[in-house]
Amino acid sequence: MSEVYHIPAMLKETIEGLNIKPEGVYVDVTFGGGGHSRAILEAGAGHLYSFDQDKDALANKIDDERWTFVHSNFRYLRNWMDYYGEEQIDGLLADLGVSFHHFDCPERGFSFRFSAPLDMRMNQTAKRTAADIINSYSEEELANIFYLYGELKNGRGIAKNICRARAQKAIERTEDLVAASRIPAEMSKELARLFQALRIEVNDEMGALREMLLAARDLLKPGGRIAILTYHSLEDRLVKNFLRSGNLEGTIEKDFYGNNLSPFTLIEKGREASAEEIERNPRARSAKLRVAEKK
Ligand SMILES: C[S@@+](CC[C@H](N)C(=O)[O-])C[C@H]1O[C@@H](n2cnc3c(N)ncnc32)[C@H](O)[C@@H]1O
Incomplete structure (x- = not known):
């Protein structure tokens, strides 16, 4: 903690x-x-x-x-x-x-700064994790979330990259999502927005x-x-x-x-x-x- x-x-x-x-x-x-x-x-x-x-x-x-x-x-x-x-x-x-606490607690998966399971549930007993959403939502659903909740102008492109990557291998960890999104590591604002968008959806x-x-x-x-x-x-x-x-x-x-x-x-x-x-x-x-x- x-x-x-x-x-x-x-x-x-x-x-x-x-x-x-x-x-x-x-x-x-x-x-x-x-x-x-x-x-x-x-x-x-x-x-x-x-x-x-x-x-x-x-x-x-x-x-x-x-x-x-x-x-x-x-x-x-x-x-x-x-x-x-x-x-x-x-x-x-x-x-x-x-x-x-959520951002600074590596194992909760809220931050792209740490390697962790892609979780992001505020309520740890809730059923649906961020990994469940990333691996199951349609490309269009993901694009909408990124655009609406993360205000990511390139939400559509990021969703496409993610869907391509998950067709090869399920996205289970924070670093998998960073790699799949193809957002360069130095674009930390975009990465923060991607994680924010997903967190808002996970927790409704x-x-x-x-x-x-x-x-x-x-x-x-x-x-x-x-x-x-x-x-x-x-x-x-x-x-x-x-x-x-x-x-x-x-x-x-x-x-x-x-x-x-x-x-x-x-x-x-x-x-x-x-x-x-x-x-x-x-x-x-x-x-x-x-x-x-x-x-
Ligand atoms: C920004 S923090 C609040 C910090 C607090 N004002 C303080 O002084 O420490 C938000 C807190 O609300 C909780 N939270 C967010 N959404 C919630 C919800 N829908 N129901 C209950 N708790 C929620 C989070 O778990 C987190 O601990």
């Missing part, structure tokens, strides 16, 4: 955005190293439920009677809140994607995010806040449109007088980390913070 599990991005801005109410009920749907969760408790939350689908996150557990860990995908937020008898919540934080990150957003909208009390940190343009667009409109399609409904009928008032519209934070923590450079308040 890496020494630093995670360094939370935009910690101060996120906690300010949540506007924590003493005794309020809060949910951190992406516990990870627990940096944000600890700060929510320190800010005086009455109770905090922290979700993570990766059991490794439990190494960071918090010794506080106000804290409950939920080892689950956050797409089941509504079911878990029902289970705990919480009809409404005062605030929710989502710090999307993977933690440093967009599907889970959509389900969680709908549940969060319904659970938040009037005056309750939702704070979301996004790390790539596709998830950021989804969150931006959702917070503007209150629906997944991003359709802004207006009343007779032209007033926006969205259930949210926007508080932060895509704030980025300060130059000083990025210098200290370069991985915060792609973070965007969006905060909204339920009307």
